[in-house]
Amino acid sequence: MTDVASVAEQLAADQRPLTAAEDARYGRSQIQLIWLRFIRNRAALVGGAVVVTLYLVAAFANFVAPYDADQRFDADIYVSPQPIYLIDDGKIYPHVLGLTLTTDPETLRRSYAPDPTQKIPVHVLVHGTPYRLLGLIPGDVHLLGVDRPDIGVFLLGTDRQGRDQLSRILMGSQISLTIGLLGVFLSLLIGSLLGVASGYYGGAIDNVIQRAIEVIRSFPSIPLWMALAAAFPPHWPALQVYFAISVVLSFIGWTWLARQLRGKVLALREEEFVLASQLSGASDLRIILRHLIPNVTGHIIVISTLAVPGMILAETALTFLGIGIRPPLVSWGTLLQDATNIQTLAHAPWLLSPVAAIVIAVLAFNFLGDGVRDAADPYSVV
């Protein structure tokens, strides 16, 4: 390994200018260095790719999902996941098998058996339920589907109201994936402002803020979230509950960031550039916003990436307990609520499929966060 200092010495001894290749190698900016470190970490790259994909799918969920989250197929209650058969008679002919309903004469339980004589072709880009993409652009084309409105294709089965589980998971991702981001964003706003102020001013302000953090951190997080979430009046509209939940999540979230940033700023405020801008008459706000916060940006990004999965899980947990997101909104937590009953689960185990979605999202975020943390560490070797 050649470190920069020894290269500089060598150059001075050689008395020659840098060649273009050397210039490109040693003249990299901090951002470039971080990026180079990041793309070497395969797990982080995969995690990042999955995260980006998840958010793209969430944004275009109306298009990707075969149906609307609330669309009921009254004749198809608790249909088990239907596989797509790609080949028929040696030809490529993607199809699903039609279903015949049978009722157990003793238990009166309805079950569906695939009917091999009934082959329903599956098409890519079919016209179906109309929707508004991102709430704006009207459309009715779905990525996958059958072109008969009376028959559905349920890749992950249906629930007790005959709603397509896959569509519900995809539509639910819109809430589950964004509420964590919003929570982290709010924590960032509060945490960075209070943390930086705490470190910069010290004294009484520092004392008050640190004491507040200590008090909040004295509570175990889930019970505190539960107590806060239980305070929402039942008549609140869905959207308001959504924002309120993210506020609740950030109620604890900001303390982590504030603690860490305070430590960083305590060191930074002794630096000459802070003294210089104080002497040139900059206001405190300007110093905080223009000089201190940019210096801790890397740190803020790392902490927030690592905080997102926890928030996603927290939303799911609260909703699962019945004090988070409420129907008619669909989130991964509300989907899991249907899976609490053992009898239901034994009969329809595919209702557990949101667990897979949550695990994938959290795993991807964890890998991404780890990678960002390692990459942003200026002492690690490229």
Next chain:
Amino acid sequence: MIAYITRRLLGMIPTLFLVSILTFVIIQLPQGDYATALAAQAAGSGGTGDEAFVQAIRHQYGLDQPVYLRYVTWIVGCLHGDFGYSFEWKRPVGELIGSRLGFTILLSVLALAFSWIVAIPIGIYSATHQYSAGDVGLTTLGFLGLSVPDFMLGLVYLFVAAFFFNASASGLVSADLEQAPWTLAKVWDFISHLVPAVIILGVAGTAQLIRIMRGNLLETLGQQFVTTARAKGLTERTVVNRYAVRVAINPLISVMGMQLPNLISGSIILGVVLSLPTTGPLFLHALQNSDTYLAATFLLLLALMLMLGNLLADVLLAWADPRIRYD
């Protein structure tokens, strides 16, 4: 050491005071109180839930007093061991909470012990066999364990138990044995319900500990005193177990302080999923029904448990690592 513990305990008092105020304020936040909850219930079941009824209930339970007065009454009572009265259960809060909190502690401590017993050997194996198939497999498994929240593991376990073993996994003992005396069969039943809960609760912590143990040990194994130990001809086993591990294990003790809140949180929600008699189900119910004193006392005692747990972790760390001095 005693001076340090005393100082920490004294320092906890003002924090605890603020914690109790915040607790009471949060629990009071919902619109409506137990009287309106009761009225809604009465109206739902066809009874009368009119304003006079609400006022009467309010007066009966002292809910017509201002908040600060109720807080003072409650906190003074708490200091005397009287935590108030549960509206919902018509019993003193202390009576209701005792065993629940005890079981929460039992579950958390068992899960903590489980995670340490499992994680340390695995961490040592991973570090001494770095990049081997076993290490990669265990690390991946650990990451997975870290990402799957305990309540979902609980759900999956419920399903697996019901579907494959044809057993009911919820509750602390099977329903048919609930009233039975404590025979051997019942004890076995109790254990077979407790063990999965402990494992499920301990998984995330185990995964975290494996990662930390592996990292620490790898770092320690590269240090010079380890080279010295090897150079003087000690067996690899002695080098690892008696030299490296003893140093690498110390940071884990401070991790224990961070594990505790997660375990308490986890036992709450897992208790709801598996219908265990932890604080979880009772706390949730109290929150939803504005059972103010019950909910507030739970929250306060959980916070107290957390603070004491953290203190314990700090004391343990000082005891285990002679390099740490607190004076």
